[in-house]
Amino acid sequence: MHYSPLFVLLSLSLSFPLLSLSPANAQDTTEQPRFAQGFWRPAEQLVQEQLNLINRIEGAFYSPNVYQVEATRSQLFLHLGKVERFLKSQYQIPQFLCNNGTPDPDFPAPLTLPQRQVYCNLYASTQKLKPMVDLLDMRLPMLAGVAAPSLLPDEQRIGLRLNLATPLRPRFSPVPDFPKPEPPVLGMPTKRPTTDYQEPPLQPAIAPPEAITRTLLAAREQLLPTLPAFPDSARIIDPGVYSVIPTQSTLGLLPLEPQRYAEFLAQPNTGIARIFLAESYQPDPNKLQNRLISPLPQPFPLTAGVEPTTDYVPSLALEIENGNFTIPLQGLDYGFIVNLGDISLAQLDANLKTIPTLTPEQRDLFLNYRPPNAVEALQIDQRRFYTGKDGIGFVPPLSPPAATGSEVALNNTYLVRLIQFQLPEAVLKREPISRAQRRYLPEILNTPSSDVIVAFQPVHQRLDGSYTVLWRLLYQFPDPQIENLAEYVDLE
16 A cells, blocks of 8 residues: 555654653563553453444334433444544544554554454444434434333433433323233133223334444444454453344354353253243233334244254243243143252252252252143142242242242353143134044144253343343153043034
């Protein structure tokens, strides 16, 4: 590359103070430059913040929540200032050092080649994000009259200018706060609250402009090549693309997560999965949302990141509700869970004898409880564990050895026993069975099932509140059987 004489003189005048060495160190050419000594740690923080922010910006363009858009705009404005100050602290004029995001290795600057790569990629990515401040600001008047949004958590209100003391009024009447639903009962119609409420409010449909999505994707892709340039001690996590819906093949994981835990996943009966918020499966009708974003599929199966080889595979049927890991109500499925504390998954065995935090009552419940083989008895046990009243294995008024939920704690190990049934459609939908079909009744009422003890450990919290967890299958009981399922179908 050729430079004009004036350009070279200006560049050298800016660089000489940065390159000056004290007499004591004049002979040590391998010493890290003075300005670069504080480079890696702040650069790691800024790159992580920028990846997280790109994910939030995309989510803000999908969101009808005016508070979320305003908070994201403010966070982006503050972040751009932090990046600009950091870049100038390392080299005053990024345009001289970086040519379209590519560092010039021959240009005089107090940065090593990996540091120049991080410096220039961070600068180029930031330049792509600058127009987003005005674009987010332009969305605020568009959303102000849509509906009353939910308030943000305190940690997301940084720089929020809107007056939270007088929240926006909704255009529709909210859905009544119905009581928490009881476990479903086979053979009985589901009770519904009686009210004048008929239909849930129609939520807005928002599709971000493709140009914005492409710009955010380009800003993210500008940062990804810099991750290998960081020292091995760096722990930068790419939150991924907001609009990507988790599938069975990806298990909702980040691209590098299976690689990060490859040593653990190489062990038998282990896997990695993601546990989502309960509202991801059944959105709250009172919470403002984008109806173009579909609810998630059912919980992912207990498979090590591959497609199941059989028709039925037990799933890691857990959700996060009110800050707790919970076992959701579905059909005849139920179970119980306890928090074992800070214990390695490698310490656990099928006999549960090496767990100091597990009480004898809990161990007896996990190993010796046997599910009944009749529908009515199964539903009784399901309700006992769900309500915590008159439960199995404990005597009132003492607290139960295990419950259907436990508070979320990062890096703690949890023990859960899951009893699951894949009920036939003829039972769930009360479909009548004709005389001609009765000969196939055993096949129609075939109910695959499973009864397993699984240990899992949350290792990373995602921006949406979900958790990445490592799991280990400890024991698999014989498949539970239901002997009187024929009583719950309609025979013509």
